[in-house]
Structure formats: structure tokens, C-alpha cells
Amino acid sequence: MIRYPNGKVYKPSQTTQRNHKKDKVELSKSASNRGMDLENDINLSNEYYRDKDIALITKRPTPINIVKVDYSHGARITDAYFEKQSTTDYNGVYKGRYLDFEAKNTKSKTSFPLNNIEKHQIEHLKKVLKHGGIAFFIIQFQAHNQVFLLDASYVINYYENGERKSIPYDVFLKDGIEIKQGFAPRLFYLDAVEEKYFQ
């Protein structure tokens, strides 16, 4: 059994032997919760891709700085705090290639703001590209119920050279690839990877 940080549990058998009436209810529920569920959807998609032997992509654990550990009953952490991820959240291997990406969502209808992207992450993605890896962002526009793959080079360029610290929605329509949404996987993001980098 796999437990995610949010406490949800991955149950592959239930996903596979699914009830189609139940699916409809889940679809509408899921649509309203999409913002909070992007990470969960990607995690479930990664489980699916792993179970089906399509790719191996994992989420890096959140780095935590440990201040105090109590060893009186095994090792119990009693004081610690969250650190900022200096890399991206996800990486892995697909058809021998190295994949590296970050996922973000926005409520804006018109653009994706870059203020919650760290300079360290931009530096990290530049290195990925330099070493021949595949680097991208998965960006969810909640208001449009759309999820896009956008190559990291666009984000790097807007981050470093853009006058406004955001990427217009139109750029995603023009140069991004919309990711099909479903149940298994939740996000068919490797279809977008295939289209963008393997054809």
C-alpha cells in the first residue's frame, strides 16, 4: 500500500475494476478539486506508468531540516522545519532518457505567474537541458480546466528575460501541449512528452 503525504492511498485494483457510474460522480468532484489535486494526480499517474512498465518517475521527498531527534523511543523527530526544494519535484527515466519537471497550478485565466518559481529551480533546469535531459513544466490553468506541458526553455526565457514575471496563457495554447485528462492515468502527460520530444 502506498501512502501519499496528503494521506490518500493508492489502490490500483479499484482503479482498474472501476464502476462507470461511480466514475461520473468522481469526475465532477475531481473537477472542482483540481487545484489541490494536481500533485496527487501526477503521483497517481506516476504509479500507473510504473505499474504498466511505461516509465519510472518519482517525486523527490520534501527536504526537511532536522533540528532535534529524540532517541528515547526509537528515532523520533521533535523539532524540524521544511526547506525549499532546490531542484524540481519530479524526475525519472522514460525510454532511456532523463526526465525532470516541476508542476504548478494557477487560478489566473490570462497568464502563469512566475513568482512561485525559485531561482534555484531555474538553474537546476538549465543544467538538465545542458546535459541532454528533457526538462519541462506541467502547468494547470484551473479556470480553464486545462493542463499543459511547456518545455523548460520557455520558462527559463520568460524568467530571465521577460518584462512581466508571467507567461501569457496564449503561449501555452501556441507552444505548449495540452495534456489529456482521464482516470488511468489521471494525466496522460507522457503522451505529451512523446509528442514533444520523441517525434
Next chain:
Amino acid sequence: MIRYPNGKVYKPSQTTQRNHKKDKVELSKSASNRGMDLENDINLSNEYYRDKDIALITKRPTPINIVKVDYSHGARITDAYFEKQSTTDYNGVYKGRYLDFEAKNTKSKTSFPLNNIEKHQIEHLKKVLKHGGIAFFIIQFQAHNQVFLLDASYVINYYENGERKSIPYDVFLKDGIEIKQGFAPRLFYLDAVEEKYFQ
């Protein structure tokens, strides 16, 4: 400035402009501490490879299960415990290829015991190989002051089919590649990767 979990600090300028007399002292000191320092040596080597634009390899943070967070002064974790890594400790990209490895040391002179390798890690490495990634172990024999790269397929084979739950030292001499040790990087493990997988 980069701080490692053990509190040590990476200072690239000091490493580069080194004093050769001081190096000798550090060498003997370092040799006696090698067991505890394997992780640190790999981290420093990864910093070196990143700074020199040779490769991008990162350590996955230790996964921690958070039980309680106190939000009264920012987010402070007040109860948590360590989880076992279900993957390996390191992955990254080198010349476009996906690299994935685990590092272990042993005090045994005659074999590397497999009892501290998790079944999850074996499953993970099998998947890496299946998807065309490069998977290996970095094994340090403290008694011999030697560090080897051994392809993951050997470890998987001994783990699943071996009568004894260990890999004889002779196997490392015959089929492993000894990793050159130095100062920058501490472990020239990408030379071994180059020799094993790129020639």
C-alpha cells in the same frame, strides 16, 4: 553555501586552491573516517560534477513522515519519523542518460552483505534497467580502502538467486570497476561510469 545533513559545508574555492602539505594530513584523516564519509564524499563529488558542468546528479532527501506541525510560529514540525527510502539515494543525468544508484559501505574484507538492501530498492533498480537507465551500486570496502562501481544487475542477481545473501569481494575485483579516489572530486565515479557504460 551548501549545507549537508551532517552539517558539513561545501567550500569549492578551498578545495581548488589547496595546500599540498595540508592535503596529506587530510588524506590520512580522511582514510580513517572513510566509512562514515562515503555519503559525504559522493555529495561533494556531485557538487564538483555540477559546478564543472560534467553531470547533474542529486541526492534524494530522506523521506520523513510528518505527524504533527505547529503553525503558531511559522510551520514547525514537532512530531515526525524517518521513513525507509523506497527508491535509491541518488539519480541524475549524464550525457543525456538517466543514472540511478545506491551507495553502501562494508567493514567486511571478504564480501558485501545484502541485508541492508531493501526489496523496494531492488524492484526500483530493475525498473530503471527496464526503461534503459544506467543503474549501479557504489560499494566501499573500508578494510581495503577501495570503492567499486558494480552494475545493478549483479546485485539484483545475487539478491534474488544467491544462496548466501552477500556478494564476494572477488566479484568486485573481477566484474566491478574500482573508483579512483582523490580530492576534486573525492570519488571519480563518473570515470567508472564512462568506462563501463559509454565505451
